[in-house]
Amino acid sequence: MLSYQSRAALDVLIPSTPCVLSPHSQLSKMSYYFTILSPTDTPIFNIAFGTSKGGGDGIARFRFPDTAQYMNQFIIHSSLDIVEEAQWTNGGMYLKHIDTYPPATAYISAFLTPSGARFLLLHQPPQLPSSGTSGSLGSSSLLGSSASTTRASSSSVAANPTSPQTEEAIRQFMNEIYESYVKTAMSPFYKQGMEIKSPVFRTRVTAAGKKWL
Amino acid sequence: MTSPGDAAPVKPPPSLSRGVARSTSKGRFPEGPESTHSIDAELPETPTATSPTTSLPTATELPVRSASPHARSVRSSTPQLARSSLGSPFDRNIDGSDDTRSLIIRAFSPAVAIFASEDTDELVRNKGFQGGFSELIRPFGETVSGKVVIRDSVGSSRAWEDYGVRFMNLRGFGRIPTGRESARDSPLAQMEEVLAKQLITGDNILGASLPSKDVLGFPGTSPLSKLLLRQLLSSTRPAPHETFSHPVASVIAISSRNTAPLETLRQLYSESSSGHSRLPDWVNQEYLRYYVLVHDEERDDITESTKLYDQMKRHFGLHCHLLRLRSSQCVVTDDDSVQVPTCEWLSPMEHLSGVGEAETLVDLGTDGTPYLFDSDVTAIKTFVRELIVQSVIPFMENRVAVWNDQVASRRRGFSGRLVSMMGRRFAGLGSGSRSSGSGPGGSGNFDPALNSYSPETPEAILRKMADFAFMLRDFKLASSTYEMIRSDFGNDKAWKYHAGAHEMCAVSTLLNPLSMSAKIKLENIDQMFETACYSYLTRCSDATHALRSLSLAVELLKSRGGSATESAAKWAMRVMDFGLVGPVGNVLFTERVAACYASKTPAGGAKWGARRRKAGMWNILAADQWLKVGQPTMASGSLEEAERLYAEVLETEGVFPMPEMQRFVDGLRHAIKVGYLESRGFGAHDETAADHSLGTEETSEKLDKRNHRRSLIGLPGQLDAGNLNIPTSGRDTENQPNDDFERA
Numbered sequence: 001m002l003s004y005q006s007r008a009a010l011d012v013l014i015p016s017t018p019c020v021l022s023p024h025s026q027l028s029k030m031s032y033y034f035t036i037l038s039p040t041d042t043p044i045f046n047i048a049f050g051t052s053k054g055g056g057d058g059i060a061r062f063r064f065p066d067t068a069q070y071m072n073q074f075i076i077h078s079s080l081d082i083v084e085e086a087q088w089t090n091g092g093m094y095l096k097h098i099d100t101y102p103p104a105t106a107y108i109s110a111f112l113t114p115s116g117a118r119f120l121l122l123h124q125p126p127q128l129p130s131s132g133t134s135g136s137l138g139s140s141s142l143l144g145s146s147a148s149t150t151r152a153s154s155s156s157v158a159a160n161p162t163s164p165q166t167e168e169a170i171r172q173f174m175n176e177i178y179e180s181y182v183k184t185a186m187s188p189f190y191k192q193g194m195e196i197k198s199p200v201f202r203t204r205v206t207a208a209g210k211k212w213l
Numbered sequence: 214m215t216s217p218g219d220a221a222p223v224k225p226p227p228s229l230s231r232g233v234a235r236s237t238s239k240g241r242f243p244e245g246p247e248s249t250h251s252i253d254a255e256l257p258e259t260p261t262a263t264s265p266t267t268s269l270p271t272a273t274e275l276p277v278r279s280a281s282p283h284a285r286s287v288r289s290s291t292p293q294l295a296r297s298s299l300g301s302p303f304d305r306n307i308d309g310s311d312d313t314r315s316l317i318i319r320a321f322s323p324a325v326a327i328f329a330s331e332d333t334d335e336l337v338r339n340k341g342f343q344g345g346f347s348e349l350i351r352p353f354g355e356t357v358s359g360k361v362v363i364r365d366s367v368g369s370s371r372a373w374e375d376y377g378v379r380f381m382n383l384r385g386f387g388r389i390p391t392g393r394e395s396a397r398d399s400p401l402a403q404m405e406e407v408l409a410k411q412l413i414t415g416d417n418i419l420g421a422s423l424p425s426k427d428v429l430g431f432p433g434t435s436p437l438s439k440l441l442l443r444q445l446l447s448s449t450r451p452a453p454h455e456t457f458s459h460p461v462a463s464v465i466a467i468s469s470r471n472t473a474p475l476e477t478l479r480q481l482y483s484e485s486s487s488g489h490s491r492l493p494d495w496v497n498q499e500y501l502r503y504y505v506l507v508h509d510e511e512r513d514d515i516t517e518s519t520k521l522y523d524q525m526k527r528h529f530g531l532h533c534h535l536l537r538l539r540s541s542q543c544v545v546t547d548d549d550s551v552q553v554p555t556c557e558w559l560s561p562m563e564h565l566s567g568v569g570e571a572e573t574l575v576d577l578g579t580d581g582t583p584y585l586f587d588s589d590v591t592a593i594k595t596f597v598r599e600l601i602v603q604s605v606i607p608f609m610e611n612r613v614a615v616w617n618d619q620v621a622s623r624r625r626g627f628s629g630r631l632v633s634m635m636g637r638r639f640a641g642l643g644s645g646s647r648s649s650g651s652g653p654g655g656s657g658n659f660d661p662a663l664n665s666y667s668p669e670t671p672e673a674i675l676r677k678m679a680d681f682a683f684m685l686r687d688f689k690l691a692s693s694t695y696e697m698i699r700s701d702f703g704n705d706k707a708w709k710y711h712a713g714a715h716e717m718c719a720v721s722t723l724l725n726p727l728s729m730s731a732k733i734k735l736e737n738i739d740q741m742f743e744t745a746c747y748s749y750l751t752r753c754s755d756a757t758h759a760l761r762s763l764s765l766a767v768e769l770l771k772s773r774g775g776s777a778t779e780s781a782a783k784w785a786m787r788v789m790d791f792g793l794v795g796p797v798g799n800v801l802f803t804e805r806v807a808a809c810y811a812s813k814t815p816a817g818g819a820k821w822g823a824r825r826r827k828a829g830m831w832n833i834l835a836a837d838q839w840l841k842v843g844q845p846t847m848a849s850g851s852l853e854e855a856e857r858l859y860a861e862v863l864e865t866e867g868v869f870p871m872p873e874m875q876r877f878v879d880g881l882r883h884a885i886k887v888g889y890l891e892s893r894g895f896g897a898h899d900e901t902a903a904d905h906s907l908g909t910e911e912t913s914e915k916l917d918k919r920n921h922r923r924s925l926i927g928l929p930g931q932l933d934a935g936n937l938n939i940p941t942s943g944r945d946t947e948n949q950p951n952d953d954f955e956r957a
Contacts, residue, residue, distance in 0.1 A: 041863075042870040070873040077871055078830040080862075084821040102786045 031060040039116030079108040107161040111174040173212040320446035326383035326460035333468040347382040365687035400448040403561035405795035453495035453665035454709040462501035469513040497668035549587035616678040659705040692721035712748030716762040723769040782809035807831035829858040845888030
């Protein structure tokens with residue numbers, strides 16, 4: 001579903017990229033992949049979106065080639081190791097940035113809910129100049145297309161995933177989603193662990209993403 | 214003068230390392246079990262290992278666990294480590310536990326140059342060694358029989374089971390650096406080639422070793438990555454900035470056939486010190502000379518030789534040896550024939566030219582593996598032991614002590630620091646701008662034109678002293694000396710020296726057994742590797758050394774355990790990011806990342822703290838990459854490993870909660886199976902026939918599929934509810950063909 005969505009998005013975008021996007025928007029397009037995991041690690045909600053700040057168009061462009069979109073899930077799943085560890089050492093519900101996947105510079109932030117569901121947000125800044133140069137030496141085969149993506153500066157706030165501003169923005173985003181999640185989960189037709197299919201919830205998440213990220 | 218005959222059987226070595234070294238000489242691959250054995254002490258899976266884990270009082274385990282996983286902390290809480298240097302803590306705690314460390318330690322062995330006269334080489338060539346005297350004794354230098362006792366700078370002695378030296382031909386030494394520029398990148402390319410070759414030739418052996426790896430639990434270091442590491446450690450050529458491959462001693466050999474022995478010895482000496490065989494200028498010429506008389510047991514008279522030997526001793530002092538060899542060639546059918554061990558440390562170039570490749574292919578032909586008479590082997594072993602124990606090591610200990618006294622201590626004191634700083638400052642002022650390339654600030658001892666220090670300068674001597682201390686395994690002195698000089702090189706803009714000193718400083722700190730218990734700052738170590746890597750790669754574009762330092766970082770940090778393993782994984786990812794390795798190397802480093810994560814164990818018996826999912830993911834990635842380089846057998850090994858790791862974190866075995874992961878893994882499984890069958894010559898259509906006729910890997914995969922299908926039928930309701938919509942539809946389409954093909 002996700003891959004279909006983003007593929008469609010890319011199909012639309014590729015021919016029009018030069019004219020639609022201003023140079024500025026290319027600088028700071030973060031891509032986000034947001035997942036809610038049930039206590040049994042089953043994903044109950046998935047959404048991929050891009051930043052809407054700084055002229056972003058809200059469409060995710062991950063660095064993986066189109067055929068490797070499963071990597072998002074692999075990375076999220078692998079970061080559960082860290083979530084499990086961090087949840088005992090961190091008192092808050094929002095665990096901040098907990099994990100990184102260096103080969104694709106993907107960052108994971110996590111939020112715990114009392115019911116055991118976990119919100120995981122994978123955010124991936126666009127190719128940084130530094131990793132661009134090292135990538136040109138020969139990137140791994142998994143990221144085959146990564147070397148060709150645009151170079152961008154890390155100066156903008158949104159492009160620096162570990163800055164306090166980003167942490168704060170994600171916290172706001174998570175809190176807003178938590179509120180919607182609680183409301184959704186309290187619906188009499190929703191059973192714990194079920195997939196969230198509510199379109200209202202999806203639009204709320206999208207709106208929160210637009211607002212904060 | 215203990216003969217190895219009576220020294221060896223005294224007691225079996227407590228460390229695995231020598232046993233491994235032995236076994237590698239036969240074939241490279243059966244060493245899997247040993248390595249696994251050492252690692253799985255850290256894993257809670259094996260029932261034997263669980264007991265220390267659970268019995269650990271959880272209360273004492275800090276939640277921060279910054280430096281030690283429990284396995285390590287059990288070890289470090291043993292009192293032996295607290296005693297500074299009594300006994301030999303190394304033998305029990307480090308060598309026995311981790312042979313990768315031993316491999317790394319052995320990689321930095323002193324080099325001994327061989328300079329043999331023509332008649333000696335002639336004699337040895339008659340015995341079937343075309344490379345002459347150096348080729349004959351080279352394999353015997355790599356492991357010295359019996360224990361070697363070394364005194365460190367504090368004066369305490371320690372016995373080592375696995376000491377060795379590297380014999381090399383002095384005549385070849387000077388020639389190598391000339392072709393250096395042209396073939397700068399070649400060692401890495403050659404390494405890749407060796408790996409690829411090994412994959413092809415060793416396919417069957419590898420395939421056979423994979424299941425055994427699984428039986429024993431966890432693969433410590435796969436044979437291939439060990440090969441890669443060994444290749445890497447032996448691929449660096451002699452260079453000015455590190456003195457490990459500079460000869461510590463040179464063996465000047467003549468034979469009893471020589472008509473004018475003493476003149477020949479003199480001539481050889483002068484040729485090696487001033488003639489055309491002189492070492493390059495950047496090598497310290499102050500090395501030990503050792504004189505050997507090779508006596509031909511069959512043709513010459515022993516009384517004559519003894520007389521000559523006595524004469525030699527009078528002339529040259531104690532550093533002499535009479536080596537009695539038989540001059541006829543030994544064949545396998547002889548009564549007392551002994552196979553010559555193969556060299557463990559072959560550079561990639563030698564591997565490709567086939568120096569050590571004779572082992573498996575040759576059956577009885579005399580052209581392949583050479584044989585020696587038992588008496589010859591004993592004589593050579595005695596010679597090597599005597600050379601090392603009585604001459605080389607005392608010489609090195611002496612040099613370290615002298616340099617430590619004369620050069621290092623002057624720098625160490627407060628006044629020394631002040632003087633060096635002032636000198637630096639004034640020199641900088643005097644020469645105008647410090648930043649100009651021509652007049653590098655600092656001592657000005659660095660010659661930018663030659664890109665080296667001359668060997669008499671304090672910097673070069675300190676580096677040599679640190680290297681000597683490292684080779685004598687006095688890691689404390691080594692690391693403090695590297696620490697002392699590393700900033701000097703940066704001031705002088707001697708970047709290769711700078712990188713080398715940082716690299717070795719970090720390595721020796723990690724190898725120091727005493728810093729295992731004391732918490733050394735991991736950030737410092739990381740910083741040092743970072744600097745080393747940057748200097749090597751960006752400033753000197755020396756990829757081989759950069760890769761070497763990164764690999765050392767990975768292996769040593771991994772062997773420390775605890776949070777260091779994540780650092781190790783990070784460095785391994787860095788290697789791939791830099792693109793230092795080819796496709797096969799890339800897969801191997803992916804496997805290393807997985808191994809690093811897998812070696813991270815939960816803290817204090819808690820459920821959390823392990824990195825199973827990460828390790829599993831990296832194994833999946835490795836399987837994917839193996840498939841891409843056309844190695845379905847290896848891929849299936851990685852996949853099995855991943856399944857084993859995932860089994861503990863997944864609710865239902867083989868079923869991933871994430872639909873896209875599931876799809877990918879299913880696809881991978883299928884692709885591996887097809888690839889495997891095709892590589893065995895089965896078409897895609899007669900897979901079922903193959904299913905019955907094939908061996909172990911297939912059955913295990915089939916079991917997994919079963920599991921998986923059963924679990925599909927009887928999914929727990931909770932999971933079902935979550936999964937029903939997207940995933941099942943996706944999975945059904947994926948599984949339909951699978952079912953068909955198994956049923957058909």
